[in-house]
């Protein structure tokens with residue numbers, strides 16, 4: 474086997490067709506740290522010809538990979554997970570520099586990814602097909618039997634976002650491979666170096682050449698060529714609603730799994746435990762500086778307890794540390810200037826339209842101090858738009874119906890949460906919220922990773938989650954046996 478060394482100095486190469494490749498145009502993209510603008514490394518700016526090469530290799534390798542018994546495919550995924558543990562510290566350090574994730578969260582991302590891989594390998598081994606007898610349908614009998622198995626879709630294009638470049642990449646790649654597919658993986662440009670370790674670990678684990686192929690380059694330049702390529706059989710994408718909707722328009726008649734933006738609401742009723750609720754909301758809103766699709770992005774609170782909740786939220790927010798990710802600060806610089814400018818725009822709009830600033834509205838370059846507004850009204854952008862940054866709007870409501878109505882008016886439908894001790898009320902609200910998942914007495918969040926995770930409306934299409942992802946990237950194949958009726 475060729476050596477698994479994916480970098481020379483700080484120049485990173487891509488695993489492609491079982492080789493470590495460079496851009497055929499000889500072009501590279503420099504990756505700088507959002508923390509201090511230092512140069513972290515250079516990735517390949519690949520061309521259309523490189524994409525063709527990756528997809529052609531994926532196509533050929535998939536045929537053989539699908540023939541390998543599931544247990545052997547699972548063994549390779551287990552092995553890759555064990556190898557990833559070896560790189561835990563190194564990958565976490567890259568995440569800290571490349572996407573400004575606090576060190577402890579970066580370590581958690583790697584650990585969660587290792588667990589995800591082991592669970593995927595085990596789940597794949599336990600997935601079964603089914604046998605259906607004809608006699609349940611009028612006019613047929615037991616001589617007609619359908620044997621239904623799940624078969625791979627072929628070549629899966631996996632595209633992941635910057636905020637979890639390791640975990641949200643493996644949450645596509647591992648289930649795709651487990652199901653017998655090959656993969657063309659396009660990591661986020663800011664996040665590529667962290668994501669590139671996946672090529673390294675699968676190479677070390679002995680994954681056959683061509684089964685996993687990495688393509689790097691700017692989505693705005695290479696994206697359309699990838700998503701419309703006739704060699705791609707399915708697209709599994711996590712990222713912004715804007716790009717997700719563009720993919721849905723352009724991709725043609727292939728299956729899509731899209732996990733997009735959100736505007737998750739926390740509905741807070743009078744009888745909740747206010748201390749726990751405030752702590753939950755603050756964690757949910759400000760982890761990784763709010764750069765999570767599942768972040769709590771607005772609070773809809775009953776008027777009678779709004780003052781008390783707001784002061785408890787402010788007390789929790791005041792404890793958050795702002796600083797460098799290597800020092801494990803809770804609020805770290807946003808991913809780029811554009812993101813910080815956008816968050817500042819939403820803050821300025823809220824102030825201009827009369828929201829009451831409770832804490833925050835301080836900025837230094839890409840650092841935005843955690844900001845909370847009270848008395849946010851429906852005419853303000855922050856009531857509807859996803860900041861992907863550390864800003865939390867509080868909207869006061871008079872009734873449960875009003876809270877449900879505001880929650881459902883959003884274009885998004887990822888998650889929602891309800892805080893109350895009354896399970897009957899919680900359940901009734903949960904049933905009315907137009908979202909993929911409702912959390913009762915907990916912040917909105919994706920995990921544990923074997924639960925279904927999905928968005929409705931502009932938040933997505935299809936369902937992720939270990940078993941659900943394997944199902945989404947395989948299809949039913951039926952073979953019907955027609956027995957001789959004379960032997961019945």
Ligand SMILES: NC(=O)C1=CN([C@@H]2O[C@H](COP(=O)(O)OP(=O)(O)OC[C@H]3O[C@@H](n4cnc5c(N)ncnc54)[C@H](OP(=O)(O)O)[C@@H]3O)[C@@H](O)[C@H]2O)C=CC1
Nearest residue numbers: 633634635660661662691692696712713716732733734766
């Ligand atoms: N629902 C969910 O599970 C999640 C949703 N998100 C959402 O993602 C957004 C933040 O992530 P961000 O990375 O900025 O999202 P983007 O949509 O900007 O980018 C996501 C990925 O798509 C690529 N891309 C960009 N343009 C195209 C194109 N035309 N065709 C194909 N691929 C393309 C990007 O590449 P490049 O980096 O080179 O531009 C990147 O790899 C937020 O809106 C957030 O809510 C994030 C995480 C989870």
Ligand SMILES: O=C(O)[C@H](O)COP(=O)(O)O
Nearest residue numbers: 636765766767918919920
């Ligand atoms: O990228 C995201 O925002 C994730 O899908 C949410 O994951 P989390 O709830 O585990 O942070």
